Amino acid sequence: MKITDLYIDKEVLDYPATNVICDRLNTSFQVVNNAEDVYGIFANVKTPVEKGKKTLFLTKNKGKFIRQCPGTDYYTCCNYMILHFGIFCTMDCSYCILQSYFHPPLLQFFVNHKDLEKSLDHLFLQKKLTRIGTGEYTDSLIWEEIYPFAEMLVSKFSRQSHAILELKTKTVNIENLLSLRHNRKTVVSWSLNTERVVKSEERQTASIKARLTAAVKCQEMGYPLAFHFDPLIIYPGCEEDYKKIIKQLFANILPENIVWISLGSFRFMPALKSIIEQRFDQSKIVYGEFIKGIDGKMRYFKPLRINFYRQIVSYIREIAPNVTVYFCMEDDEVWLKTLGFTPSEYGGLPMMLDKSASRHCDVF
Numbered sequence: 001m002k003i004t005d006l007y008i009d010k011e012v013l014d015y016p017a018t019n020v021i022c023d024r025l026n027t028s029f030q031v032v033n034n035a036e037d038v039y040g041i042f043a044n045v046k047t048p049v050e051k052g053k054k055t056l057f058l059t060k061n062k063g064k065f066i067r068q069c070p071g072t073d074y075y076t077c078c079n080y081m082i083l084h085f086g087i088f089c090t091m092d093c094s095y096c097i098l099q100s101y102f103h104p105p106l107l108q109f110f111v112n113h114k115d116l117e118k119s120l121d122h123l124f125l126q127k128k129l130t131r132i133g134t135g136e137y138t139d140s141l142i143w144e145e146i147y148p149f150a151e152m153l154v155s156k157f158s159r160q161s162h163a164i165l166e167l168k169t170k171t172v173n174i175e176n177l178l179s180l181r182h183n184r185k186t187v188v189s190w191s192l193n194t195e196r197v198v199k200s201e202e203r204q205t206a207s208i209k210a211r212l213t214a215a216v217k218c219q220e221m222g223y224p225l226a227f228h229f230d231p232l233i234i235y236p237g238c239e240e241d242y243k244k245i246i247k248q249l250f251a252n253i254l255p256e257n258i259v260w261i262s263l264g265s266f267r268f269m270p271a272l273k274s275i276i277e278q279r280f281d282q283s284k285i286v287y288g289e290f291i292k293g294i295d296g297k298m299r300y301f302k303p304l305r306i307n308f309y310r311q312i313v314s315y316i317r318e319i320a321p322n323v324t325v326y327f328c329m330e331d332d333e334v335w336l337k338t339l340g341f342t343p344s345e346y347g348g349l350p351m352m353l354d355k356s357a358s359r360h361c362d363v364f
């Protein structure tokens with residue numbers, strides 16, 4: 001983390017997490033009355049995304065810590081829950097939706113951890129199988145450099161029996177996790193892509209080799225694992241490149257340790273196109289054959305997606321016929337034509353994933 005500007009909400013100045021972060025960053029900071037004071041700084045900034053990746057605001061989450069993942073009715077959704085502990089990312093992927101999602105886009109870390117713990121205690125009391133992740137509005141593990149947040153979560157989840165925490169990352173910041181007693185309540189997951197996509201579209205992320213090496217270490221420590229091929233990007237020769245990564249994955253990781261693999265083709269809100277063109281002038285990813293979906297996002301034409309998914313699924317099935325594979329935000333036709341079934345045949349996608357979680361993690 002290279003933080004050049006640190007702002008602290010006056011309400012959280014004396015919070016324990018604030019002190020830890022100030023010690024670790026060892027930099028000067030400015031105390032502000034509220035978020036508006038920080039947002040105002042971005043008003044005339046020409047490159048807000050660049051500035052936002054170096055600007056950190058420590059504040060409270062004044063809303064809900066636990067939220068439903070914002071799916072849509074039109075595509076099959078997995079009923080995932082989000083643990084909203086921080087915002088934005090220090091890595092820099094061209095396709096990252098967060099560039100256009102937050103106004104302004106800046107790093108925010110919520111330090112009112114007592115409130116967060118209360119929300120989790122309430123969730124645990126419901127004794128209902130829940131899949132909850134921290135990697136939707138940020139990367140789950142970038143924050144480990146300044147605060148051992150995952151460590152706190154893994155320990156907390158280890159002491160209950162119904163909820164699964166998923167830590168999703170493109171980093172290799174797993175050192176804090178290795179010595180923890182996790183009781184198989186935490187799934188550590190990595191987003192994977194081809195070497196070409198990582199090189200051209202994912203700045204500052206760990207290499208695929210490094211991600212898999214980290215995954216192997218977590219595997220050795222008994223963590224259940226997951227992998228996300230999302231976004232899958234179509235380009236000449238991509239099939240062979242994805243085949244190579246899938247082979248590399250299974251050369252390192254045993255299929256029985258994988259809770260799920262998700263597949264999602266590249267999709268974007270139209271507003272992201274100009275940001276990608278401006279910030280990643282070498283990137284070609286927005287110039288494919290796209291059509292606007294019912295949710296307003298641009299997606300590859302359906303026949304293209306189906307064809308592509310079929311190939312990816314066949315590469316996975318060749319090596320790991322029983323691993324749970326699912327699609328993020330696709331409809332029944334795509335499921336049927338690529339996997340040969342629709343989630344409803346298995347009680348729905350949430351049920352499918354819950355069952356896989358029960359098989360691989362110590363939850364019931």
Ligand code: SF4
Binds near residue numbers: 097
């Ligand atoms: S790692 Fe994830 S959150 Fe971070 S920039 Fe890339 S897509 Fe966005």
